[in-house]
Amino acid sequence: MQSVQSTTSSWEITFYYINGEKETFNIYSSISSDTVNQDVRKEISRLLKEEWWTLKTQEQTIFIKSSNLLKVEIKPPLNSMEGEEFFSNAERVTALTRGARF
Numbered sequence: 610m611q612s613v614q615s616t617t618s619s620w621e622i623t624f625y626y627i628n629g630e631k632e633t634f635n636i637y638s639s640i641s642s643d644t645v646n647q648d649v650r651k652e653i654s655r656l657l658k659e660e661w662w663t664l665k666t667q668e669q670t671i672f673i674k675s676s677n678l679l680k681v682e683i684k685p686p687l688n689s690m691e692g693e694e695f696f697s698n699a700e701r702v703t704a705l706t707r708g709a710r711f
Contacts, residue, residue, distance in 0.1 A: 620687075624673060625680040634664055653687065 623633040656662065657675070664671040700706075 621684040623682040624678055625682070626677050627679050628677075634666075636664075 618638050620636045620638075621633060622636055623631055625631045660675060662673045662675060664673065
């Protein structure tokens, strides 16, 4: 009988709202060793299509309407996300790095 190992992963997720405000949360998740990268990709793709997202903290439950968001940033990167709709080899350009590679 094969045992399934479980590890706790964490992400920092920042929501940028259309009104200029932003909020950052730490998300903790138990991921079993048999979770396939494709499963993670499907789950995130499904979540991005939802109208409302729900976050539960120790103090409160927060509902976020996805249409009120301009951008969502997740750290560390979700390396399992690949495919036609992803630019997997991107680099953020800053004033210090602009033109340095060309």
